[in-house]
Amino acid sequence: MQTTIASVTFEHPIFNAAGPLCVTTEELNAIGNSSSSAIVTKSCTRTSRDGNPEPRYRGVPLGSINSMGLPNRGYKAYINDTRVLKEHKKPIILSVSGLSLEDNCTIITAANASDADLLELNLSCPNVPGKPQVGYDFEQTDTVLAAVMKIAKKPLGVKLPPYFDFVHFEQVAKILNKHNVAFVTCINSIGNALYIDPVLEEPVIKPKGGFGGLGGQYIKPTALANVRKFSELLDCPVIGVGGIEKGVDVFEFILAGAHAVQLGTVFMEEGVGCFERIRKEFEDYCAKKGYTSVEDFRGKLKTL
Ligand SMILES: Cc1cc2nc3c(=O)[nH]c(=O)nc-3n(C[C@H](O)[C@H](O)[C@H](O)COP(=O)(O)O)c2cc1C
Numbered sequence: 678m679q680t681t682i683a684s685v686t687f688e689h690p691i692f693n694a695a696g697p698l699c700v701t702t703e704e705l706n707a708i709g710n711s712s713s714s715a716i717v718t719k720s721c722t723r724t725s726r727d728g729n730p731e732p733r734y735r736g737v738p739l740g741s742i743n744s745m746g747l748p749n750r751g752y753k754a755y756i757n758d759t760r761v762l763k764e765h766k767k768p769i770i771l772s773v774s775g776l777s778l779e780d781n782c783t784i785i786t787a788a789n790a791s792d793a794d795l796l797e798l799n800l801s802c803p804n805v806p807g808k809p810q811v812g813y814d815f816e817q818t819d820t821v822l823a824a825v826m827k828i829a830k831k832p833l834g835v836k837l838p839p840y841f842d843f844v845h846f847e848q849v850a851k852i853l854n855k856h857n858v859a860f861v862t863c864i865n866s867i868g869n870a871l872y873i874d875p876v877l878e879e880p881v882i883k884p885k886g887g888f889g890g891l892g893g894q895y896i897k898p899t900a901l902a903n904v905r906k907f908s909e910l911l912d913c914p915v916i917g918v919g920g921i922e923k924g925v926d927v928f929e930f931i932l933a934g935a936h937a938v939q940l941g942t943v944f945m946e947e948g949v950g951c952f953e954r955i956r957k958e959f960e961d962y963c964a965k966k967g968y969t970s971v972e973d974f975r976g977k978l979k980t981l
Pocket residue numbers: 694695696697719720734741743745747772774799836864865866891892893894896918919920921939940941942943945
């Protein structure tokens with residue numbers, strides 16, 4: 678069940694998504710000690726951040742809603758962690774989320790000298806006040822990628838927000854192919870959802886009047902659609918994320934074209950045990966189907 682992304686080999690295709698339970702060194706070591714096939718760090722900014730006021734995450738029956746505000750220890754701490762995390766002998770992915778192009782360039786320059794194997798640049802993040810997040814502003818996406826690809830000495834991939842329009846898929850894919858990104862991870866949370874507690878007559882999280890990013894079961898069909906479209910349009914591998922809770926979900930993402938998958942909400946809710954459970958369920962499902970490697974079925978979604 679090995680998979681390879683930008684010449685980096687993963688023992689199996691299931692690992693953690695940037696954000697949940699990957700902020701502290703202890704949490705990152707716990708991922709290292711688990712069955713996760715890689716270690717992804719919390720998205721880091723130039724300086725450390727406390728994030729938004731609590732409550733800022735809530736698990737709900739079909740997933741989660743959050744407005745964390747990027748709480749993290751600053752890029753230097755994560756770059757130091759890569760040296761320790763190396764001992765786990767699995768790929769390390771540094772997630773980068775600078776709040777400006779300049780910050781992203783500073784972080785990526787420093788990451789060149791780290792022990793990270795891959796860099797995942799989070800484009801679901803506002804960089805210019807008054808403009809949408811970078812991933813929804815194609816001009817900015819082009820500018821940011823032109824600058825960072827020149828600097829990065831490690832394979833650099835991007836984490837994308839969800840898209841919903843075929844023209845947008847094509848426009849984004851054209852830019853990503855032009856800049857030869859090493860991989861694409863999709864999708865980030867579906868932005869600015871609102872979950873209401875009807876008894877209390879309140880939202881369930883405090884920041885932004887309750888608006889937050891949606892994860893979990895709600896978003897799986899959107900995530901599958903993004904993986905499918907981008908795997909058709911891009912010259913690089915796609916990592917799928919969004920709503921994976923069971924082994925069969927992993928199978929569906931690979932069938933749609935993913936090279937690997939990441940776990941967000943399910944990891945937040947279940948802890949490190951989810952990696953072994955989902956890996957085993959996935960392998961059992963593949964065995965039942967008679968598949969012995971992910972190449973047997975990757976991207977081979979049938980048509981009706
Ligand atoms: C608490 C929390 C924090 C997150 N923080 C980040 C982050 O720092 N960087 C990032 O790229 N995505 C972040 N995400 C998004 C996840 O990586 C993932 O794309 C999203 O939750 C969808 O996956 P899921 O349905 O498995 O949760 C966060 C998600 C959650 C729930």
